[in-house]
Amino acid sequence: MIQAYFEEWSRRPGDRVRMAISTSHTRVRAVLERISSGPGSKGECRVDTESLADVVDVTVPGRLQNTKVGSFATLPLPSQKLEGALTVHCWVWPTVPDRSKEQIVWSLGDPNGGVSLVLVNGGIEVHAKGRSEPLVMAGLTINPRRWYSVAVGIGEDATIIDVALVSGWSVNSRSTAAGGGAMSSPPACLLLACSQNDQNGFPVNLFNGKIDTPRIYAGSLTDMQRLDLHRRGLCDHQPVASWHFSRDWGSQTIAVDAGGGPSGTIFNGAERGVTGHNWDGTHETFLTAPEQYGAVQFHEDDIVDCAWDYDLDFTLPANLKSGVYAVRLEAGSATDRHPFFVMAAPSDSAPLLVLFPTNTYLAYRNNHLSASDMSSCMPHQKVVPEDEQLLFREPGLGRSVYDVHSDGSPVRYASRRRPLVDLRPAVPSWLSDSYRHFAADLYLIEWLERLGVGYHVATDEDLEREGQDLLGKYKVLLTGSHPEYWTRAGLLILKSYLSCGGRLMYLGGNGFYWFTSRDPQRPWIIEVRRDHSGTRSWDAPYGERMHASTCEFGGIWRSRGEGPNKIVGVGFSAEGWSRGCGYRRTAASHAGVGDIFFAGVEDEIIGDRGHVLGGAVGDEIDRFDLALGSPDHAEVLASSTGVGREYQLVIEDQILALPDQDGAGRPDLVRADMVYFPIEGGGAVFSVGSVTYAGAMAWNDFDNAAARVATNVLRTFASKACLDSSDTPDA
Numbered sequence: 001m002i003q004a005y006f007e008e009w010s011r012r013p014g015d016r017v018r019m020a021i022s023t024s025h026t027r028v029r030a031v032l033e034r035i036s037s038g039p040g041s042k043g044e045c046r047v048d049t050e051s052l053a054d055v056v057d058v059t060v061p062g063r064l065q066n067t068k069v070g071s072f073a074t075l076p077l078p079s080q081k082l083e084g085a086l087t088v089h090c091w092v093w094p095t096v097p098d099r100s101k102e103q104i105v106w107s108l109g110d111p112n113g114g115v116s117l118v119l120v121n122g123g124i125e126v127h128a129k130g131r132s133e134p135l136v137m138a139g140l141t142i143n144p145r146r147w148y149s150v151a152v153g154i155g156e157d158a159t160i161i162d163v164a165l166v167s168g169w170s171v172n173s174r175s176t177a178a179g180g181g182a183m184s185s186p187p188a189c190l191l192l193a194c195s196q197n198d199q200n201g202f203p204v205n206l207f208n209g210k211i212d213t214p215r216i217y218a219g220s221l222t223d224m225q226r227l228d229l230h231r232r233g234l235c236d237h238q239p240v241a242s243w244h245f246s247r248d249w250g251s252q253t254i255a256v257d258a259g260g261g262p263s264g265t266i267f268n269g270a271e272r273g274v275t276g277h278n279w280d281g282t283h284e285t286f287l288t289a290p291e292q293y294g295a296v297q298f299h300e301d302d303i304v305d306c307a308w309d310y311d312l313d314f315t316l317p318a319n320l321k322s323g324v325y326a327v328r329l330e331a332g333s334a335t336d337r338h339p340f341f342v343m344a345a346p347s348d349s350a351p352l353l354v355l356f357p358t359n360t361y362l363a364y365r366n367n368h369l370s371a372s373d374m375s376s377c378m379p380h381q382k383v384v385p386e387d388e389q390l391l392f393r394e395p396g397l398g399r400s401v402y403d404v405h406s407d408g409s410p411v412r413y414a415s416r417r418r419p420l421v422d423l424r425p426a427v428p429s430w431l432s433d434s435y436r437h438f439a440a441d442l443y444l445i446e447w448l449e450r451l452g453v454g455y456h457v458a459t460d461e462d463l464e465r466e467g468q469d470l471l472g473k474y475k476v477l478l479t480g481s482h483p484e485y486w487t488r489a490g491l492l493i494l495k496s497y498l499s500c501g502g503r504l505m506y507l508g509g510n511g512f513y514w515f516t517s518r519d520p521q522r523p524w525i526i527e528v529r530r531d532h533s534g535t536r537s538w539d540a541p542y543g544e545r546m547h548a549s550t551c552e553f554g555g556i557w558r559s560r561g562e563g564p565n566k567i568v569g570v571g572f573s574a575e576g577w578s579r580g581c582g583y584r585r586t587a588a589s590h591a592g593v594g595d596i597f598f599a600g601v602e603d604e605i606i607g608d609r610g611h612v613l614g615g616a617v618g619d620e621i622d623r624f625d626l627a628l629g630s631p632d633h634a635e636v637l638a639s640s641t642g643v644g645r646e647y648q649l650v651i652e653d654q655i656l657a658l659p660d661q662d663g664a665g666r667p668d669l670v671r672a673d674m675v676y677f678p679i680e681g682g683g684a685v686f687s688v689g690s691v692t693y694a695g696a697m698a699w700n701d702f703d704n705a706a707a708r709v710a711t712n713v714l715r716t717f718a719s720k721a722c723l724d725s726s727d728t729p730d731a
Contacts, residue, residue, distance in 0.1 A: 004020060004021045005306070005308075007417070009341060011342055012316070015316055016315050017340070019311065020306070021063075032051075032056035032326075032327060036050060036449050037445070038435075038443035038445065039442060040611070044426075047337060056312075062331055070301065070302055072266075072270070073298075075241075077186075077188060077241055077261065078240065080186070081218065085219050086218055087217040088151070091147055091233075092150055095144055101205075102120045102205050103118070105117040105193070106214065107190075107195040108190055109189075115129075115152075115182050119207065123137060123140075124137075124138045124142050124150065125137040126152055128182040136177050138162075139177060142163075147167040149229060156181045156182070156183070158179070158180070159180060160179075166230065190214060193270070194206050194207065203267075206298070208300055210298075211296055212277045212294050213276070242259065243263075247290055250272070250549040251272075269299075269303065269525075270302065271548065275293060278291070278292050279543055283543070299409065302413075303418060307417075323341075324340075325342050339425060341457050341459055343457065349454075349473065351455075352448070354456070354457045354458075355458055356441060357508075358460045360460075360483060361437060362414040363484070363516070366398055366418075369537075374431065377578065378646070385430070396418075397421060398414075400414055401528040410541075413527055443481075443694040444507065460490055468493060471497040476503045479504070481694045483511040484510050486516055491562060504686070506685065509622050511568065512568065513534070515528075515552070517547040527548065528554065529546070529554030531556075534652055556652065558571065564622065566629035569630050569631060570625075572621075573621055573672070574663065576662075576663065577613065578643075578647070580612070581616075583605070583606040583607055583674055584604060585637065588636060594676070606638055607705065616690060616706045617640040621690045630675070642671075647670050674686075686717070
């Protein structure tokens with residue numbers, strides 16, 4: 001097996017490309033290729049490429065590379081102020097305290113450990129390195145998702161643990177116990193959420209849960225002082241080391257409050273902007289009550305950067321044309337292709353830009369959804385590719401924002417600096433029993449290659465970084481099949497493009513749906529915090545909808561007043577993964593602009609066959625709806641002929657849970673619409689509102705009505721200064 005990822009997903013001619021590789025094979029051959037086709041029909045898994053062996057055809061040494069899994073933080077200490085006895089206080093919110101494996105809340109000492117606060121089997125105790133028995137154990141059962149105030153006094157003669165439950169009712173809310181002494185030298189650091197690093201420098205005994213505002217005091221505090229800490233978080237003794245946990249929400253550093261010395265550092269995606277021990281429910285954001293958000297949440301399976309060394313390093317030729325490329329890796333009997341995107345050189349021109357929805361790719365990649373039972377909406381046999389099965393065995397591959405962590409809390413970050421096992425050409429989808437996302441988007445590339453139309457490619461990240469400097473060059477912008485995840489920056493750039501005369505072909509479904517943030521300092525990471533609306537895989541914890549990276553509320557764009565209907569005329573209406581269907585033409589398709597777009601099309605039903613779910617309408621679908629903001633001058637050119645009961649109305653359209661809210665029971669709402677509308681200033685939008693449309697275009701070698709309509713729209717959008725009923729399509 002070969003695992004790999006690129007330092008950057010998108011490059012320009014002349015740019016440097018670096019790739020990290022991990023394999024048990026001793027040697028790996030790497031060849032550069034340009035991808036020119038989609039994956040073919042169900043089960044075909046075709047990959048047509050043009051070899052660029054004259055650019056890259058090298059053999060590099062193979063090796064296994066390991067990943068630091070799990071989040072933690074280091075807080076350097078001012079050792080000159082910590083001689084003798086000391087007391088450590090913090091609040092702790094554990095998620096799985098009853099596990100038999102030790103979880104370290106904090107470790108005090110050098111990086112190899114010293115004295116540690118340990119959760120194990122529902123208890124909390126203090127350990128010292130090199131001793132087989134705990135120094136002291138609290139006589140209090142620790143329950144999940146409850147806040148505890150924990151003060152530990154450490155001296156050479158005695159160790160005291162004082163634990164108090166500070167959330168929820170109890171008949172036994174406090175426990176104090178004393179044991180043997182420890183530590184004779186000043187500690188160098190306070191390590192949060194793990195005990196030490198192993199011989200490879202990896203964290204061990206990772207903690208799952210939140211830690212709020214740790215502070216260190218000189219000397220052993222009295223019982224009354226510890227009681228004050230439990231009740232108020234303060235006492236008449238000033239800390240000699242403390243940090244600012246209630247600010248700098250998007251930062252990976254923790255500024256020093258008292259004690260001096262360097263700032264603390266958060267590793268591997270621990271979450272900030274989460275509610276603390278004193279959150280009272282009156283505030284929904286850390287901006288209005290920062291003092292109630294002094295916690296950091298850790299997970300044993302966090303991963304936002306594998307941090308592997310790069311094995312392959314090459315420079316793209318200055319004359320390389322824009323497109324989708326891959327590095328083909330060969331080792332032993334294994335062959336694998338890892339895709340990346342090459343933008344156009346600044347001097348190059350083309351009428352069309354294909355925008356690959358890489359935010360969506362990131363959101364879905366390495367998901368563990370195959371473990372769920374989807375049989376009610378997916379009647380075909382579920383076949384999970386071997387690489388996806390690997391996700392359940394290798395924690396170093398991380399999770400998707402459709403998953404929850406091992407402790408049941410939601411995954412809110414996704415990174416491209418890790419192997420993405422299901423992001424490769426021709427990898428089948430168990431959900432659609434064919435192809436989805438990147439593999440399906442390659443149908444659009446094959447269509448353009450067959451047409452001979454000049455095109456360039458870019459990614460969501462490129463769009464957000466370069467804005468109108470990128471889009472302004474192109475007459476037409478083409479989306480992928482599922483452009484679901486959009487940042488505010490991306491959406492504003494798109495709207496500006498359309499208002500300035502740009503034309504958009506939205507050849508997908510469930511687009512422009514989830515609010516997404518990109519980490520400004522680490523652009524390979526996106527953040528998603530779902531709220532309590534929308535069709536979703538998890539709910540955001542109460543009080544934690546605001547993105548730490550950009551200080552904006554998460555959720556669906558519709559709940560922010562910027563739903564997809566307002567932007568592209570249609571919006572998410574239903575999802576299902578049984579057989580799809582086609583579109584029935586309306587009267588509008590036989591006159592005016594419709595007559596242009598449907599030139600040469602005799603069929604009344606469009607796309608009733610396809611490589612994905614058997615039709616142009618399927619998977620996730622969108623409808624035209626004036627009540628949701630669809631433009632009242634838009635023309636509905638065709639509507640779906642009808643999907644089955646497996647297609648369920650989206651949750652945001654339901655107030656009460658009622659039966660028959662499906663394709664058979666509510667065809668008025670559960671449908672896909674093909675829509676066109678012009679925009680003042682010369683802009684225009686054509687939307688199909690279905691994820692499977694590209695698969696229908698590819699049917700019968702692209703000789704079908706769905707492909708013909710798309711071709712007519714593309715040629716019209718690319719060649720005409722304006723659109724009216726007198727126009728005719730170019731040959």
